[in-house]
Amino acid sequence: MxxxxxxxxLQKLAETGGxxxxxxxxxxxxxxxxxxxxxxxxxxxxxxxxxxRSPVPMVLLWGPEGLCLYNDAFSILVGDRHPDLLxxxxxxxxxxxxxxxxxxxxxxxxGKALTDHARELTFRRDGxxxxxxxxxxxxxxxxxxEAPAGILCVVTDVTDRVLAERQRDAAETVLKDSEAExxxxxxxxxxxxxxxxxxxxxxxxxxxxxxxxxxxxxxxSPGEIAGAFIHSxxxxxxxxxxxxxxxxxxxxxxxxxxxxxxxxxxxxxxRAHSYRDRHTGEVTRWFGASVDIHDRRLxxxxxxxxxxxxxxxxxxxxxxxxxxGAIVEHTDVMVMAVDLDYxxxxxxxxxxxxxxxxxxxxxxxxxxxxxxLADRPEQQAEVRAGWARGLGGEPVTFIEEFGDPERARPYYxxxxxxxxxxxxxxxxxxxxVTDVTDRLRREAELIEAQSALRQSQKLEAIGQLTGGxxxxxxxxxxxxxxxxxxxxxxLPADPRTAxxxxxxxxxxxxxxxxxxxxxxxxxxxxxxxxxxxxxxxVNGMVDLLEQSIGSGIELAISHPxxxxxxxxxxxQMELAILNLAVNARDAMPNGGQLTLEIDHAAxxxxxxxxxxxRVVMTDTGQGMDDETLKKATEPxxxxxGVGKGTGLGLSMIHGLASQLQGxxxxxxxxxxxxxxxxxxxxxxxxxxxxxxxxxxxxxxxxGELPPARILVVDDDMLVSMSTVDMLRDLGHDVLxxxxxxxxxxxxxxxxxxxLMITDYxxxxxxxxxxxxxxxxxxxxxxxxxxxxNAEMPADERLDLPRxxxxxxxxxxxxxxxxxxxx
Numbered sequence: 001m002x003x004x005x006x007x008x009x010l011q012k013l014a015e016t017g018g019x020x021x022x023x024x025x026x027x028x029x030x031x032x033x034x035x036x037x038x039x040x041x042x043x044x045x046x047x048x049x050x051x052x053r054s055p056v057p058m059v060l061l062w063g064p065e066g067l068c069l070y071n072d073a074f075s076i077l078v079g080d081r082h083p084d085l086l087x088x089x090x091x092x093x094x095x096x097x098x099x100x101x102x103x104x105x106x107x108x109x110x111g112k113a114l115t116d117h118a119r120e121l122t123f124r125r126d127g128x129x130x131x132x133x134x135x136x137x138x139x140x141x142x143x144x145x146e147a148p149a150g151i152l153c154v155v156t157d158v159t160d161r162v163l164a165e166r167q168r169d170a171a172e173t174v175l176k177d178s179e180a181e182x183x184x185x186x187x188x189x190x191x192x193x194x195x196x197x198x199x200x201x202x203x204x205x206x207x208x209x210x211x212x213x214x215x216x217x218x219x220x221s222p223g224e225i226a227g228a229f230i231h232s233x234x235x236x237x238x239x240x241x242x243x244x245x246x247x248x249x250x251x252x253x254x255x256x257x258x259x260x261x262x263x264x265x266x267x268x269x270x271r272a273h274s275y276r277d278r279h280t281g282e283v284t285r286w287f288g289a290s291v292d293i294h295d296r297r298l299x300x301x302x303x304x305x306x307x308x309x310x311x312x313x314x315x316x317x318x319x320x321x322x323x324x325g326a327i328v329e330h331t332d333v334m335v336m337a338v339d340l341d342y343x344x345x346x347x348x349x350x351x352x353x354x355x356x357x358x359x360x361x362x363x364x365x366x367x368x369x370x371x372x373l374a375d376r377p378e379q380q381a382e383v384r385a386g387w388a389r390g391l392g393g394e395p396v397t398f399i400e401e402f403g404d405p406e407r408a409r410p411y412y413x414x415x416x417x418x419x420x421x422x423x424x425x426x427x428x429x430x431x432x433v434t435d436v437t438d439r440l441r442r443e444a445e446l447i448e449a450q451s452a453l454r455q456s457q458k459l460e461a462i463g464q465l466t467g468g469x470x471x472x473x474x475x476x477x478x479x480x481x482x483x484x485x486x487x488x489x490x491l492p493a494d495p496r497t498a499x500x501x502x503x504x505x506x507x508x509x510x511x512x513x514x515x516x517x518x519x520x521x522x523x524x525x526x527x528x529x530x531x532x533x534x535x536x537x538v539n540g541m542v543d544l545l546e547q548s549i550g551s552g553i554e555l556a557i558s559h560p561x562x563x564x565x566x567x568x569x570x571x572q573m574e575l576a577i578l579n580l581a582v583n584a585r586d587a588m589p590n591g592g593q594l595t596l597e598i599d600h601a602a603x604x605x606x607x608x609x610x611x612x613x614r615v616v617m618t619d620t621g622q623g624m625d626d627e628t629l630k631k632a633t634e635p636x637x638x639x640x641g642v643g644k645g646t647g648l649g650l651s652m653i654h655g656l657a658s659q660l661q662g663x664x665x666x667x668x669x670x671x672x673x674x675x676x677x678x679x680x681x682x683x684x685x686x687x688x689x690x691x692x693x694x695x696x697x698x699x700x701x702x703g704e705l706p707p708a709r710i711l712v713v714d715d716d717m718l719v720s721m722s723t724v725d726m727l728r729d730l731g732h733d734v735l736x737x738x739x740x741x742x743x744x745x746x747x748x749x750x751x752x753x754x755l756m757i758t759d760y761x762x763x764x765x766x767x768x769x770x771x772x773x774x775x776x777x778x779x780x781x782x783x784x785x786x787x788x789n790a791e792m793p794a795d796e797r798l799d800l801p802r803x804x805x806x807x808x809x810x811x812x813x814x815x816x817x818x819x820x821x822x
Contacts (some may be wrong), residue, residue: 007047008174017052018072020086024048027087032062043149047141050152057157062150066090066105077132077155079125098136100153109148114138119164133162145713180422181345185337188417188430189328192268192290196222198241198283209290210667214261231257231265238270248273252288254296266294307359337419337430342387345419345428354435358403358410390416390429399436410437450779460673475716478806480508482722485809486729508806529567529660531683534613536599537573545596552583552591562597564613566680568660576653580617582675583650587621587674594619600682607663611682616705618675624668632666653678705730705813708754708820711736712736713743713770714786715762719805723757723786730816740765742771753781756820757803760787771800782819 010025017024029035044062048069051058057077059070068088070377075082085093090105098121107116116136123130133157143149186193187207195204200222210216220228222242226235234256245252251273257265272288282413296318326336334351338344344367356362359379361372369387373380382402389396396416403409413436419428488501538557546555577596583595597616603609624632632650650664657664661681668674710732714720720736735750738745740762747753756774761768771783786798786807803815 010041013048013052017049020070020072020075021052023083023086024052024069029087029202030447032067032087033065034067039063041144041149043141043143046148047152051232057155057789059153060150061090061100061105061153062141066093066102066151067736068093068095068467074155077123077134077157079123080127081123098134098153098155100138100151104138107142108138108151111140111148118158131159132157142593143761158232177421177427181337181419181427184419185328185346185430189289191292191327194272194288194290196272196286196288198274198285200246200286203285212260213258213453216350216610226324229259231259233257242272242471245272245274246283249283250288253294253638258290265447266292267297268336269293332434334433335430336369336433337428338387338391339419339428340391340426341368342384343368345431351433354433358408359409360404360801376404387416387429387431390414390418391424391426391432393418399440411437411440412436474805475719479716479718479722481505481806481808482726484508486725529569531565532568532570532573534564534566534568534573534680537568537570538577538598538615539597541574541577541697544578548578548595549581549585553588554593556593556595558595558597558599562600564600565683566613566660567683568680569656572656576656576678577615577617579650579653582679584617584619584621584674587619588621592620592673601679607679608661612662612679615678615680616675618673619672619676623670623672623674625670629666629668705733705817705820707733708816709733709735709752710816711743711753711756712760713738713740713756713758713767715739715759719759723812726812730813732816739763740767740770740773743770744777747774747778747781751778755782755784755816757784757786761783784815784819 012066013021014025015021033039047060047062052058052071054071055073057071057074059068059074060308061067062069066089068085068090070086075086075545077397078085090100091102093100095101098119100250114136115138118133119136121134122130135158136153137156138151138153140148141150141152174414183206189206190208191206192209192212193206194202194209196202202218202220202225205217217231222239226239230238238254238256239252242252244250254270255267256270258268259265268290270290272286274283275285275287275764276282277284284715329348330350331348333352334354335346335348336344336351337346344363344365346365347363352362359373359376363372370380370384373383379402382400386400386402390399395418397413399411399413401409401411401449401709402797413434415432416429417431418426419430421427482762484501484505488505491497491501524612538559542555542557549555581594581596588594595616597614597618597619599614599616601612601614603612650666654664657678657680662679665677665679666674667677711728712720712723712727712734713736714723715738719740720738724736735746735753737746740758741764743756744757747756758767758770762770765773767785767787771785783800784803785804801815801819803811
């Protein structure tokens, strides 16, 4: 290039080519292919002028080396790489990020255009890294010989567009996730949820609609929906109600019947509210729910027929059912949903209220539940562990204790269900929580009550069995003792024979004592209850107690200052105290101390409120473990060896205390000893006896009573035979009957009689029923009731003299004397 041309061209570049034109004009080209003025061909000058004047970033790669010539817009794009990039070859320029390497350049120079869109580039500008997106278009530039001499690249900065598109894509993704979460939440609600546009054209129906109707979703107008699914009698009303809501800008309510997939109609309550665009104020959507109220409607129709006060009751029922529309938010069940990072997606009022109650903090949607508990590591760990079970991806239900110990720690039943997005990926979970503290307490109380009831029923059954055995045993003893007594009278005097009979009588009498223990356990013994000073009873037993426990045990007795008066049977009381002392003795084989205290105390626990006298016996023996203590008062339970105890001692005392309206309480520590407390209602000295003790026997000499006609009634042949023999031995004329019916027949056919003696427990007609029937016909007939004690029920009240089995001839004669002479 001639110097004058070169100077003029370069001056033109500096004047019209901007900052880059000035740099090109002043650049040292001597070490490049453009060192020769001839290299600056018209094609190059023209192309360069176009590049420098363009407002669009452009770069001209000239010659085989691809020397970089670019404009100001391109220099801004490449940032800190300018101006070093100017005049550099493609190889040295490092334009690989633009896709401009030697291979690509060769392809373009060969006639192949290069186009790229939204290519991501990173440049350093002003010392900071900038991310840029560009559209790139490269095409060859012809030289003087029409052959490609360079490449013109147009670079368009599309960063704002790309970022905007990415933001739009992200927003669409968030919207899709939100819609998926909304659908999952809606599908858990038992109602049909629907969304329509401003004109009522259906846009969304929840899964419950398809499950109920069997129809898939499609966009329908109100008229189409009414025609397809709503009962023909209700369809016009539904369409009119929705139109009225639109016209009057009010909420939509209607009740109508919807056809199910099974072909039946059920009543639904339809409710909807409009949604307005916050910018324009125009109605754009209707959000509604259809609640199944079929059962309510049936109940209301039934009430119309049965209750005149229909209007009030229907209003109450309708108000109750209307609450279903807000069930998710206002239910007492606590509901919350979180994502995988424990951020709260949704929470209802019940859950927020309860969280605030037990932790002192009120969470809301968007909060991180673990962040709320960051200053409470123990509670945070508990909550994290609970939610972690729910975030495992499987449904799970458990009962756990949660809360701040300084506020409240109730027990909750927690049910977790997983949350998935539209693709099925786990995105979180939601929970249904119920406070079950009271329920667990009631269940524990119920278990305890059931256990106590079973124990009570078991003891009652054993008591009934024991009472029955005692009754039968008394009958056997009655026959044995009666016949032995008659045998003793009629055998010649012989010492050996007398000794044998005395031994048999003694054995039978020991059996009688055993039946009394059985009856005491069964609470069916007759007691002679009268006000007694327990201190006097105990003082009268001191010698007996000391002999019974032996010299190796120290006995200490303590009395209260005020006389301890209680209504007791003195004989049974002495027996009970003696039994407790003997048990204490057996628990102290190596000696020890036995303390007997009598004091006053106020009734507590299972006792009727009032004042009580308490007899407390404490030993320093071996003690009992919990299992032994539980069984201690059970009949026939004994820790003693075979033949060393009947197992009836404590059960007899327990039965005696219950009969006297008191109780027996036992406590024990293994290795320390046992404490027995006998609680008895306190009484005054002038209290009336409850059951008067039997009077002193009247000694009846043979022949003192004239012969009498006596009817003996007993279904037990041995007892009847023994009684008849004793009466005849006393000189009386006796007839016998085996049943109540037979006795009434004999009274009618063979009367009159001077006396009737009857058993109580007989089949078909018992002794009480026989006595009433006989008194109805023979009101002046004396009647003696012979009973084995256990037979009489507690509610049986008979104003009849009684003779307890087993009885001997003397006792029988005494009763005859009272009834026939008295």
